[in-house]
Amino acid sequence: MSCAQPPGEDDSARPGGYKSAARARGAVEAAWRIEWPQLVAGLTRVTGDIDTAEELAQDALVAALEQWPREGIPAKPGAWLMVTAKRRGIDRIRRDATFARKLPLLGHDLLTEEQTVYETPGASAELGIPDDLLRMMFTTCHPALSQQAQVTLTLRMVGGLSVEEIGRAYVVPAASVAQRIVRAKRQIREQRIPYEVPESSELAARLTAVLEVLYLIFNEGYAATSGDDWVRVELCDDAVRLARILSGLLPAEPEAHGLTALLELQSSRVRARSDESNRLVLLPDQDRTRWDRLFVRRGYAALGLAHNAALRRGVPPGRYALQAAIAATHSMATSAADTDWRRIAGLYAILAQRFPSPIVELNRAVAVAMVHGPAAGLELVDAIVAGGQLDGYHLRYAVRGDLLVRLGRREEARTEFLRAAELTANAAERQLLSDRAADCADDVG
Known part of the structure; x- marks a missing residue:
């Protein structure tokens, strides 16, 4: 262990000791936040039980x-925490028969790792960590768990978020989050x-579920389904971080890179999607100088990796790679007027053909309207309506309302915007839709 000061001295008795102690406590907090997912994942491999880990x-x-604070900050905090956790486990097994019985029969016995723990702590602590994270991600996204449980458990066990942070992100009490986690662990x-x-x-099918969970986490941050905030930047950042981890662990999987790119x-665009008053700013009205070009460059790089991985596999672009290509087309335009809507409409046509869904068709209608006019877009939306699809989806009404405004049918548009406002649980989005309905009423009057 590399120490910042001689061990055993009372830090507070030294000149500047309180600052050193505060720095050490800060280092503990930082290491805990950064290393916790890897630490628990590695310990779960050893013990076979998440709670014990x-x-x-x-x-x-x-x-x-x-x-x-007394001995100094170790050079490798994660390795220190892993070795210490394993030693504590060995000590508890020796003195506590009840604790020893908690380890399931399928788990690895901590005692078998004792030699490695004591002889080469740095090496053993870091050995296999990426695989452990991957195991944890596939466990928390197991299809036996409900989607709600998958999302919550992934944020906790892989993302390292506290129950309070998850509760704030999803606007639910921390106690409810804790109960979800307990139930999910019990089910596992x-x-x-x-x-x-x-x-x-089985990897392809199971990977689809993992990617879907990360996509859901991001979407909840990008366009919150409820609460007062329209955008929750921290949740978006967590999803991106997890996607980067996954694509790094599975470099040959095209869709892992495709999701990361998307x-x-x-x-x-996250920070341009709302203004200082927390009002929603739609894509055509966003200040594009606020778009983060570092994220754009990273997205382009990940999209390139997705393309190359797909070529090596001999497969066409997947669902996330196609959506990433659409997002990349938006990012290439210096203004809303410069957007290559013909290319976007073409990409949506491919997406709708290969991965048909009413939501994809709704997005395609928007792109078609930008290329061929609002009447062409409305025809596609009305086909969705006639099929009885997306009746409870507020954006169906919002898109139809926008197309009706462009066609001069403002009274009809007002009805659509009011219905969309009724269906959304997000306060910022509801305000925007209500304002648009009011604008239609003013124009009619």
């Missing part, structure tokens, strides 16, 4: 809070859901 991780945190334990990466024959490109 969290207990040992907490033990390591307490030890760091006690020792780092009772159904003996394996902590493993699926076999290659989230990077969409993230470039």
Whole structure:
């Protein structure tokens, strides 16, 4: 261990000691936030049980809070926490028969790792961490869990968010989040859901669920479904971070890169989607100088990796790669008027053909309207309406209202905007839709 000061001295008795202690506590907090997912994932591999892994991780945190201010900040905080957690586990097994019985029969015995822990702590602590994170991600996104449980557990176990942070992001009480996590862990334990990466024959199907969870997390941050805030930047950032981890762990998977590209490109616009008063700013009205060009460059790079991986596989672009290509087309335009809507409409046509859904068709209608006029777009939307699809989806009414405004049919548009406002639970979005309805009423009057 590399120490910033001689061990054993009372830090507060030294000149500047309180500052050193505060710095050490800050280092513990930072290491905990950064290393927690890897730490718990690695300990879950060792013990076979998520709850036990969290207990040992907490033990390591307490030890760091006690020792780092006194002994100094280690050169490799994550390795220190892992070794300390394993040592605490070994000590507890020896003195506590009840704790030893908590380890499931399928888990690895901590005692078998004792030699490695004590002889080469740095190496053992970091060995296999990427695989552990991948195992954890496939466990938290297991199809046996509900989608709500998958999202919550992934944010907690892989994203490292606290229950309070998840609660703020989804506008639910922290106690409700904690209950979801407890139920999900119990289900994993009772159904003996394996902590493993699926076999290659199952990987594609299971990867789809993992990608979908990350996409859902991002979308909740990008366009919050409820609450007062229209955009929740922290949730978007967490989804992007998790997507980057996944694509790094699965570099040969085209859609892992495709999702990363999509989230990077969409993230470039996050801070331009609302103004200082928290009012929603639509894409045509956004200040494009506020678009983050670093995210754009990262998105382009990830899209290139998705393309290359697809070529190596001999497969066409996937759902996320196609959406990323659409987002990239928007990012290339220096103004709304410069947008290549013909290319976007073509990409949506491919997306609708290969991955048909009414929401894709609704987005295609918007693009078609920009190329061929609002009447052409309205025809596509009315086909969705005639099919009885998206009746409870507020954006169906919002898109139809916008097309009706462009056709001069403002009274009809007002009805659509009012219905859209009724259906959304987000305050900022409801205000925008209500304002648009009021504008239509003023124009008619």
